[in-house]
Every structure is written in structure tokens, then in C-alpha cells.
Amino acid sequence: MIPTQWFLILSAILFSIGVCGVLTRRNGITIFMSIELMVNAVNLTFLAYARQFNQLHGLIFVFFIMAIAAAEAAVGLAIFISLFHHRETIDVDEANLMHW
Amino acid sequence: MFEYLIFFVFAAIAIIFALVVVLHRNAVVGALSLVVSFFSLAVMYVLLDAPFLAALQVIVYAGAIMVLFLFVIMLLNLQHVQEANTRPVQKFLGYTSAAAFLITIVYYILKYAAFTAPASPFRADAHQIGVSLFEAYVFPFEMVSILLLAAIVGAMLLSNRSIDTSESISTEVMEQPDGESGAEVTR
Amino acid sequence: MAFDVTDIALSILKIAIVLSAVLSVTPIWVWVERRGSALIQDRLGPNRVGPFGLIQPLADALKFLLKEDIIPTQAHKWLYTLAPAFGLLPALTTIAVVPWGRSFVIPQMQIAGYTLFAGGRLFEPIVADLNVGILVIFALASLSVYGVTIAGWSSSNKYSMFGAIRASAQMISYELSLALAAVSALLAAGSLRLTDVVWMQTGYFVLFDTIKIPAWNIFSPAMWLSAIIFTVSGFAETNRLPFDFAEADAELVAGYHTEYSSMKFALFFMAEYMAMGTMAAVIVTLFLGGWDIPYYNEPASFLGFVLSALAFVAKVTVMLFVFVWVRWTIPRLKYDILMRLGWKVFLPLAVLNIVLVALFIGKGWI
Known part of the structure; x- marks a missing residue:
């Protein structure tokens, strides 16, 4: 049986890659994808601990995270479409006004 | 023995394709790499004795959310937009x-x-998850469904710029069912 | 999870059987489709190559192999090459969770002094008997969108792009009614495992204490509606003719594979027929009793296995012929009608049907 630690380290690596993407990229959709990657890394941690402590709560939490990620993707991408229609760009530095 | 091999192969795949997402300039390639990365995470979930969530991971993330991303990138023609340095x-x-x-x-x-290795084998099947969702977690469950409904309405309102002129544009007609599917599949 | 050499050998045997069956669907059904369409349209169809044109698929395959492989200069080379493989992958793998016969106990054998199959091993005619079987089918089906989308996008052709967008929007929309229609069969079986779904359908309904009807889900008063919804959504999911917007040739040249030629096109072609075969197998498993032979109690022996496997193949064949029949009978719908049908008719009906089945289960009628 694979030790829980290994899954945690994999999760940490994926999370750091996501952090890196969010901090260094300027394309809004790529940043969004990096955030999804970080969320998935956290999901992996939840499942690793769920198996370790033999509890269902971790699984249920992952279930809810998935539902919320779906909602987040729908709204977030709608915001990017709206931004693109108004500013012809999805560079996050350009989205610096609270209204348009 | 097999387990370790599978773990290392798919961990490597997950990390390499996650790096592609962050480093590649073409957003379409990035989105597809993220799909591969999510798929190998689903394999990790199987290794963690949670096959139900592995299937959900593929259905929700790879099958719904990433399709939504890909659609938006393709419809906005973002591959021609040069990202500023x-x-x-x-x-x-x-x-x-x-x-x-x-x-x-x-x-x-x-x-x-x-940790020491967990003693008893962990089996989380759909039945247990379902019972848990509708007993202990019934309130969060209902809250999430309301959140999804709000997300559907919000996404439609935001992406439909011609909502008051009653004139619809073909790309936005395409958006609507897709935005809902991301939410519906999860429910 | 202890397994030995015999288990691995049996698994390889099962995979070989299923894979060869799935791969042979394409040539056989190309022939049936062409001759069947000729029959329906009152003409002869291909009859020059071999008796009744039986060698025609072979000639087609040869032609595909020998044609020039063209990659458009504006195409994204990597994705353009990968797209057919993405399309083929889900079509090949989905069948793994479908049971195709009754399980039987392999008798112990002595060959040249070696004991084979010691202790009465159970042979399950299914490649992977997962307890989340149906979810695996939907997961892989949701991945089939990528083959279409990548093909359309990477060709850098507006007709390909339109075809891809239409096809993927259609597949995503109909996946929902497909899943919700399947839920009613799963509710009745109380399990996500497809072998349980089939076992549940092996009994009888008894009408007026005299007439015995096989307990297939399609004959159940609660589930015939979801059987219809599932079948029609299955047509849409596999992009077959009343809903074939992927390659509506009157509007989109050839849809997402306009730019593809030679073996790459052949892979899309094969993927379409394999997806059709898989869809027919899933419909048979969920609603038509799987491998169950009506009015016959299959023994748990090799004979029972062979008979039930033959029954399964026969049912899939009938279902596949329905696919061909519908294709050459019903004209293509308009795109907006298709979307309206999916979202405003099938989805609510499927949800209503789930409530109905739940009511039946609550009352103890199923």
C-alpha cells in the first residue's frame, strides 16, 4: 500500500505549480486553470487523509469542492467572456476598473 | 508492486502536464494538458480506494469543466491573442x-x-457516500444546489450582453447549454 | 487483491475476445449499412467485390491505407495528429464494463499431469466488473467530446470548427438525458454495477397470475419511457443520422473531419461505428435484459455461458440494425430543434421518470 506521505508530496508539488502559474502568467484563463490545478491538489490531500484516518468526511468534502468548482468555472468564464467583449483582451492587468 | 509502478508513472504524467499548463503559451494546449493532468489525478483517486470519486473527477473536471474552458478559448479565438510578457x-x-x-x-x-500504514482496508462506495450526503450533510448539499442554480443564472446573465435588446448572437446561444451542463452533471 | 497466472491469462483472454468483437463491428457494419441503405432505398448497393459485396469493407480499408495522408499547412500538427487517437480511445475502452454472458464455474481439468483451474474458479464474462461500472461509461463518454473538438479546432478550417462546436454542444447536452435516463434503471437495480443490473432483469413479471413477461426494464411500466429516452439520446451521443450535426454534409461539407484523409479519417470512421456498437451494448444491458434469454433459465455451466453470450450478441445486432434503419428512414433535424428537444423535452421527461420509478420502488411494485 502506497504511503500517505507520497500522495501529500505529490499534492504539494501540484499546488506549487499552480501557485507559480497564478503568480507569473497574465493570461486570465491560464490563471484560472492554475487555480483549478491548486483545487485539485487540495482534493488529493483530502482523499489521502480520508484513507489514512478511514473517514468519509474527506470524500464528502471533495464532492462539494467539485460542485463548487463547476459553479466557479461557469461564472468565472462568463466574466472572462464579458471582459473580452468589452476590452478585447483577457490580460488580467487590463481589468483594472470596477465598472465599464 | 504494480501499485508503485502505477503511482510513479501517473504522478510523473500529472506533474509534467501541470508544468505544460503553466509554461506553454498556447491556451488550447494548456487546457488539454490540464485534462491529462486531471485524468492522472483520477488514477490517484483509484489508488486511494475511492473509485466513485475517480469517476466523478473524470466526469466533472475532464468532461464538463475543461470542455467549458476549451469552448471559451476556441470561441474567443484566444490562440491568436499574444500574451504580454x-x-x-x-x-x-x-x-x-x-x-x-x-x-x-x-x-x-x-x-x-x-503515518503508519492504515490498518483496515478503506472502501468508500457510492452507497455510503449517498447515505452520508442525505443524512449528515443534507444542509450543505441543499446549499450547494442553490449555489449551482445561482451560478447558472449568473453565468447566463454575464455572458449574454444582448439580454435587453432581445437580439441573440450565435456564439452566445452556444454558451448557454454548456454553462448549465457543468453545473447539472455535478448535481 | 491476490491474483495468479490463471487470473491474468483469463483477463487477457477476455480482453482479446472483447477487443476483436469491437474491432470487427466496423467492417461488418459498414457492409450492413451500405446494403441495408440500398435495401431501404430500393437499389442494389455494393455487390461487385466478393459474393453480395462481402469483401467491400476490405477494399475500403485498402483504399484508406493507400491514400495520401494530408496535413494542412495551417493546422496545429501535434493536435491534428492526436485527435483521431483521442476519438478512438473512449470508443475502444467503454465496452470493458459491459457484461456479455452468464458467469459459470470452470470445472477442474487435468492436462498432461498439470491441474488447471483448481477449486472451481468462477468465470465472469466481463473485462472489469467495477462497482461504479455505469459511471465509468459516462466518464469515458464525456471524454469522447475531446476527439471531436480537437479535430475541429486543429484543422484551422471554419467548417471543421462549426462541426466540432455543434457536435460537442450536442454531445454534452444529450449526455445529461442519457445519464438521467440510466438513473431509473440503476434505481431499480439498487446498484451502479452493471452485472447487478442484468441479474435484476432475469426474473419475470406475472400479469393476471397467468402471463409471464421477462422482467426486462423496457417492459416495466415505470421504465419504458426512460428506455426510449436513453435510445434516442444514444443516437445523439453517437452522432447518428437524425442528429448527425458533426458531419451535416449539406451544411458543413463534412463537419469536424473535413480536412482528414487516409488512415486518420478511417480512425474517426471506426470510432463512430465502435461507439455505435458500445451504445447498443449499453442499451441492451440497461433495458433489454443484457444476456438474459426469455423463458429459459440459463444453467451455470459452459453451455449456459455460450447460449447467454449468443443471446447478448443477437440483441446487440438487432439494436445495431435499428441504428441503421433509423438512419435511412428519418431525415436530419434542424440544429435548434435538436437542442430544444434535448433540453426542454428529454431532460424534464427523464427527471419525471426518475420520480415515477422512485414512487414504484417506494410502493414496492418493482
Whole structure:
């Protein structure tokens, strides 16, 4: 049986890659994808601990995270479409006004 | 033995394709790499004795959310939009802080999270999850369904710029069912 | 999870059987489709190559192999080459969770002094008997969108792009009614495992204490509606003719594979027929009793296995012929009608049907 630690380290690596993407990229959709990657890394941690402590709560939490990620993707991408229609760009530095 | 082989192969795939997402300039390639990365995470879930969530991971993330991303990238024709270069200082700070975070957290995982192997085999099937959802977690479950409904309405309102002129544009007609599907599949 | 050499050998045997069956669907059904369409349209169809044109698929395959492989200069080379493989992958793998016969106990054998199959090993005619079987089918089906989308996008052709967008929007929309229609069969079986779904359908309904009807889900008063919804959504999911917007040739040249030629096109072609075969197998498993032979109690022996496997193949064949029949009978719908049908008719009906089945289960009628 694979030790829980290994899954945690994999999760940490994926999370750091996501952090890196969010901090260094300027394309809004790529940043969004990096955030999804970080969320998935956290999901992996939840499942690793769920198996370790033999509890269902971790699984249920992952279930809810998935539902919320779906909602987040729908709204977030709608915001990017709206931004693109108004500013012809999805560079996050350009989205610096609270209204348009 | 097989388990370890599968773990290392798919962990490598997940990390390599996650790096492609962050480093590649073409957003379509990035989105497809993220799909591969999510798929190998689903394999990890199977290794963690949670096949139900592995299937959900593929259905929700790979099958719904990433299709939504791909649609938006393709419909906005973003592959032709040249991404501005990141400021060098931002790049430097981003890479160093991510690396510092990684080193710190791996250090603490190695130091404090050395568990003994779990004794009893862990089986989380759909039946147990369902019972748990409708008994202990029924309130969060209902809240999430309301949240999804709000997300559907919000996404339609935001992406439909001609909502008051009663004139619809073909690309936006395409958006509507897709935005809903991301939410519906999860429910 | 202890397994030995015999288990691995049996698994390889099962995979070989299923894979060869799935791969042979394409040539056989190309022939049936062409001759069947000729029959329906009152003409002869291909009859020059071999008796009744039986060698025609072979000639087609040869032609595909020998044609020039063209990659458009504006195409994204990597993705353009990968797209057919993405399309083929889900079509090949989905069948793994479908049971195709009754399980039987392999008798112990002595060959040249070696004991084979010691202790009465159970042979399950299914490649992977997962307890989340149906979810695996939907997961892989949701991945089939990528083959279409990548093909359309990477060709850098507006007709390909339109075809891809239409096809993927259609597949995503109909996946929902497909899943919700399947839920009613799963509710009745109380399990996500497809072998349980089939076992549940092996009994009888008794009408007026005299007439015995096989307990297939399609004959159940609660589930015939979801059987219809599932079948029609299955047509849409596999992009077959009343809903074939992927390659509506009157509007989109050839849809997402306009730019593809030679073996790459052949892979899309094969993927379409394999997806059709898989869809027929899933419909048979969920609603038509799987491998169950009506009015016959299959023994748990090799004979029972062979008979039930033959029954399964026969049912899939009938279902596949329905696919061909519908294709050459019903004209293509308009795109907006298709979307309206999916979202405003099938989805609410499927949800209503789930409530109905739940009511039946609550009352103890199923």
C-alpha cells in the first residue's frame, strides 16, 4: 500500500505549480486553470487523509469542492467572456476598473 | 508492486502536464494538458480506494469543466491573442515564492506527516457516500444546489450582453447549454 | 487483491475476445449499412467485390491505407495528429464494463499431469466488473467530446470548427438525458454495477397470475419511457443520422473531419461505428435484459455461458440494425430543434421518470 506521505508530496508539488502559474502568467484563463490545478491538489490531500484516518468526511468534502468548482468555472468564464467583449483582451492587468 | 509502478508513472504524467499548463503559451494546449493532468489525478483517486470519486473527477473536471474552458478559448479565438510578457521582477518573485512554498511544505510533510500504514482496508462506495450526503450533510448539499442554480443564472446573465435588446448572437446561444451542463452533471 | 497466472491469462483472454468483437463491428457494419441503405432505398448497393459485396469493407480499408495522408499547412500538427487517437480511445475502452454472458464455474481439468483451474474458479464474462461500472461509461463518454473538438479546432478550417462546436454542444447536452435516463434503471437495480443490473432483469413479471413477461426494464411500466429516452439520446451521443450535426454534409461539407484523409479519417470512421456498437451494448444491458434469454433459465455451466453470450450478441445486432434503419428512414433535424428537444423535452421527461420509478420502488411494485 502506497504511503500517505507520497500522495501529500505529490499534492504539494501540484499546488506549487499552480501557485507559480497564478503568480507569473497574465493570461486570465491560464490563471484560472492554475487555480483549478491548486483545487485539485487540495482534493488529493483530502482523499489521502480520508484513507489514512478511514473517514468519509474527506470524500464528502471533495464532492462539494467539485460542485463548487463547476459553479466557479461557469461564472468565472462568463466574466472572462464579458471582459473580452468589452476590452478585447483577457490580460488580467487590463481589468483594472470596477465598472465599464 | 504494480501499485508503485502505477503511482510513479501517473504522478510523473500529472506533474509534467501541470508544468505544460503553466509554461506553454498556447491556451488550447494548456487546457488539454490540464485534462491529462486531471485524468492522472483520477488514477490517484483509484489508488486511494475511492473509485466513485475517480469517476466523478473524470466526469466533472475532464468532461464538463475543461470542455467549458476549451469552448471559451476556441470561441474567443484566444490562440491568436499574444500574451504580454510578464515583468521580470514578477516572474522572479513568482518562481522563488512557489519554490520556497514547496520546499517548506515538503519539509514539514516529511517531518510531521509520517503515518503508519492504515490498518483496515478503506472502501468508500457510492452507497455510503449517498447515505452520508442525505443524512449528515443534507444542509450543505441543499446549499450547494442553490449555489449551482445561482451560478447558472449568473453565468447566463454575464455572458449574454444582448439580454435587453432581445437580439441573440450565435456564439452566445452556444454558451448557454454548456454553462448549465457543468453545473447539472455535478448535481 | 491476490491474483495468479490463471487470473491474468483469463483477463487477457477476455480482453482479446472483447477487443476483436469491437474491432470487427466496423467492417461488418459498414457492409450492413451500405446494403441495408440500398435495401431501404430500393437499389442494389455494393455487390461487385466478393459474393453480395462481402469483401467491400476490405477494399475500403485498402483504399484508406493507400491514400495520401494530408496535413494542412495551417493546422496545429501535434493536435491534428492526436485527435483521431483521442476519438478512438473512449470508443475502444467503454465496452470493458459491459457484461456479455452468464458467469459459470470452470470445472477442474487435468492436462498432461498439470491441474488447471483448481477449486472451481468462477468465470465472469466481463473485462472489469467495477462497482461504479455505469459511471465509468459516462466518464469515458464525456471524454469522447475531446476527439471531436480537437479535430475541429486543429484543422484551422471554419467548417471543421462549426462541426466540432455543434457536435460537442450536442454531445454534452444529450449526455445529461442519457445519464438521467440510466438513473431509473440503476434505481431499480439498487446498484451502479452493471452485472447487478442484468441479474435484476432475469426474473419475470406475472400479469393476471397467468402471463409471464421477462422482467426486462423496457417492459416495466415505470421504465419504458426512460428506455426510449436513453435510445434516442444514444443516437445523439453517437452522432447518428437524425442528429448527425458533426458531419451535416449539406451544411458543413463534412463537419469536424473535413480536412482528414487516409488512415486518420478511417480512425474517426471506426470510432463512430465502435461507439455505435458500445451504445447498443449499453442499451441492451440497461433495458433489454443484457444476456438474459426469455423463458429459459440459463444453467451455470459452459453451455449456459455460450447460449447467454449468443443471446447478448443477437440483441446487440438487432439494436445495431435499428441504428441503421433509423438512419435511412428519418431525415436530419434542424440544429435548434435538436437542442430544444434535448433540453426542454428529454431532460424534464427523464427527471419525471426518475420520480415515477422512485414512487414504484417506494410502493414496492418493482
